[in-house]
Amino acid sequence: MELTITRPDDWHLHLRDGDLLKAVIPHSSNHFGRGIVMPNLKPPVTTTAAAVAYRESILKALPAGSDFTPLMTLYLTDTTSPNEIKLARKSGAIFGVKLYPAGATTNSQDGVTDLFGKCLPVLEEMIEQNMPLLVHGEVTDPSVDVFDREKVFIDTVLQPLIERLPLLKVVMEHITTADAVRFVESCKEGFVAATVTPQHLLLNRNSLFQGGLQPHNYCLPVLKREIHRQAIVSAVTSGSRRFFLGTDSAPHEKRNKECSCGCAGIFNAPVALSLYAKVFEEAGALDKLEAFTSFNGPDFYGLPRNTSKIKLRKTPWKVPDSYSFSFGEIVPMSAGQTLEWKPSFA
Numbered sequence: 627m628e629l630t631i632t633r634p635d636d637w638h639l640h641l642r643d644g645d646l647l648k649a650v651i652p653h654s655s656n657h658f659g660r661g662i663v664m665p666n667l668k669p670p671v672t673t674t675a676a677a678v679a680y681r682e683s684i685l686k687a688l689p690a691g692s693d694f695t696p697l698m699t700l701y702l703t704d705t706t707s708p709n710e711i712k713l714a715r716k717s718g719a720i721f722g723v724k725l726y727p728a729g730a731t732t733n734s735q736d737g738v739t740d741l742f743g744k745c746l747p748v749l750e751e752m753i754e755q756n757m758p759l760l761v762h763g764e765v766t767d768p769s770v771d772v773f774d775r776e777k778v779f780i781d782t783v784l785q786p787l788i789e790r791l792p793l794l795k796v797v798m799e800h801i802t803t804a805d806a807v808r809f810v811e812s813c814k815e816g817f818v819a820a821t822v823t824p825q826h827l828l829l830n831r832n833s834l835f836q837g838g839l840q841p842h843n844y845c846l847p848v849l850k851r852e853i854h855r856q857a858i859v860s861a862v863t864s865g866s867r868r869f870f871l872g873t874d875s876a877p878h879e880k881r882n883k884e885c886s887c888g889c890a891g892i893f894n895a896p897v898a899l900s901l902y903a904k905v906f907e908e909a910g911a912l913d914k915l916e917a918f919t920s921f922n923g924p925d926f927y928g929l930p931r932n933t934s935k936i937k938l939r940k941t942p943w944k945v946p947d948s949y950s951f952s953f954g955e956i957v958p959m960s961a962g963q964t965l966e967w968k969p970s971f972a
């Protein structure tokens with residue numbers, strides 16, 4: 627069996643920098659046409675100048691002949707100026723501004739503490755410039771249970787935000803709950819959408835503890851109950867245009883995952899398309915796969931759809947236990963497992 631689909635894009639991707647960038651980028655550029663590149667480097671990418679320089683280093687790191695296009699983002703802080711949004715739009719290189727609530731996840735310590743105060747003029751300028759806000763949707767209050775942080779964020783931040791700024795385009799990134807599905811479906815189509823990762827479609831929170839602690843299944847927002855996973859699968863396989871592919875592929879070296887305080891992040895770029903195809907096939911919705919992988923994202927961002935195609939063949943292939951690089955190893959999602967769908971250029 628074989629499927630030919632329009633080349634997908636990845637609307638949520640961590641490419642890192644330096645050696646790690648060079649090591650991981652082929653796994654995205656092999657399959658995807660474009661990627662929304664997250665700005666949570668050290669230091670974070672807070673200015674247009676830094677984003678443009680980061681874009682150059684990504685282009686240099688691409689394998690020869692690759693036509694992958696990085697779509698850059700800015701990291702929002704309490705001190706980002708409205709003028710920076712004008713510069714970002716003018717550069718033609720920047721396609722979104724990422725909101726990390728301070729302390730929510732990897733390298734978010736410089737994130738936002740005062741969205742409705744200090745950041746309001748920036749959000750208003752983003753409406754002017756038609757620049758989407760990409761949201762890590764979790765509260766950081768340590769008294770809120772880690773499994774409730776997305777729902778509390780929706781109730782206390784996102785819902786008030788869209789009521790106050792109904793013309794702001796918002797992508798709720800890597801949704802993990804039935805609450806997020808309901809929220810996105812309740813908003814005006816074309817203004818609020820969500821990305822969905824392979825792990826939140828395939829795994830529930832039991833996978834964190836299966837036979838012992840499983841650090842390679844740890845990401846943020848953390849995996850949730852099975853009912854939430856099922857709600858997300860139903861949403862994406864329904865054919866709704868509000869949901870699109872965003873892997874949140876977030877590589878960390880094996881030694882930084884398998885240690886006393888392991889990093890959050892799942893490296894899924896090598897397996898993402900195989901896993902999305904598995905989810906849609908199991909739901910009897912392979913006919914809806916292409917819109918999710920290749921149409922809904924560019925349509926929301928107002929960008930053209932890709933014109934080239936890729937093939938997905940139903941042929942078993944074994945995921946490596948790890949990928950070795952000069953500096954160390956990275957363990958991918960589904961390491962050592964046999965997957966059924968194999969992507970290649972058409």
Ligand code: DOR
Nearest residue numbers: 731732845846876890891
């Ligand atoms: O699991 C995660 N890893 N979630 C994030 O929000 C950030 C990411 C990373 O950069 O490693």
Ligand code: ZN
Nearest residue numbers: 640664874876
């Ligand atoms: Zn991410």
